[in-house]
Amino acid sequence: MFKQSFLFLSLICTTLFVTAQTGKCFRYKDLIFSDISINKNLSYASNAPSNQKKFYQFDLYQPKNDPANGRPLIIWMHGGGFKFGTKEAKGIKLWSKSFAQRGYVCAAINYRLSKKNPLFHFDELQKGCYYAVQDAKMAVEYFKYHCKEYNIDPDKIILAGNSAGALIALQAAYGNNSELAGMAGLPDTVAGAKSHERLKVVGVINFWGGIFDLDWLKNTRVPIISVYGNRDNVMSPTHKSTPLFGGLDIHKQADALHIPNDLKIFDGYSHELQKQFNPFFSASKSTEKRWLEAGQFAADFLYNTIFK
Secondary structure (H helix, E strand, O other): OHHHHHHHHHHHHHOOOOOOOOOOOOOOOOOOOOOEEEEEEEEOOOOOOHHHHHHHEEEEEEEOOOOOOOEEEEEEEOOOOOOOOOOOOHHHHHHHHHHHHOOOEEEEEOOOOOOOOOOOOHHHHHHHHHHHHHHHHHHHHHHHHOHHHHOEEEEEEEEEEEOHHHHHHHHHHHOOHHHHHHHHOOOOOOOOOOOOOOOOOOEEEEEOOOEOOHHHHHOOOOOEEEEEEOOOOOOOOOHHHOOOEOHHHHHHHHHHOOOOEEEEEEOOOOHHHOOOOOOOOOOOHHHHHHHHHHHHHHHHHHHHHHHO
16 A cells, blocks of 8 residues: 555656656645545534534645645635635635645634724724634644544644734734733633643744734744735735734844744735735636745745755
8 A cells, every 4th residue: 555655646746746957846845746635614613602603614625645644734714804704715725725735734714703894993903813813723722632633743733824814823823812912902811712822833824914013023933934915005014004014024023033934025916916906806817826826935935944
């Protein structure tokens, strides 16, 4: 069986997905699996109230015929300003699939959305992020507990997202509940939360997101990969036009603190790497191409930082 699996992987590497320069491919960096499986609408909170069960669903993406043990997990979180969006977002599905083809297990999760208007009220956006971070922490705990069931390494979990999803990833990795609650004007505990424990993950993929407080980067040394468009007027790359600190700010501060990080800038593009951001229209093929390019940049960084 092992020999057959090895031959299968070798064949894929040397035919469908070879690299032009070396003729080799590498797990977690290159697309080595042609087929993946998707298990939809699973739950990371089986005891959730019936009217909230949809917020705790996830889709699991895995490479088919993968003999590896202890695989890394990426938890992908969608955008939508903490008001809209689901795990069915086109970008989330695209990244979950392509990273599964690299050998990762990917969980595209839903999380609680705000009943208020966080898109136009910054205090509501902070609160929406706080509760979404609690859900991300719950998802991490779920996968650590079920690591054998999903054949993942509980010490190699990566948080990833675009826009609001990237905000969740950054805040969950670098802030604790007390800091987040103080920011949002909320009590520093919620049901099931551990207010003074910092989440342990091995990496953050920040696609056009930001962090509320740059000083939180001093809390830990989780590697960060950031991507943004330099004309993003929704999530500015710098603090000058928004209360949040964007990708450029994060990159500079991470460099100063010697946190492993890298940054890719798409010149001339706005939020979601669109030419002109419009949340009501589906992404074009050219935008999807940029999303895939961002994904490959992130995969290269993670491979060189964590797995090489």
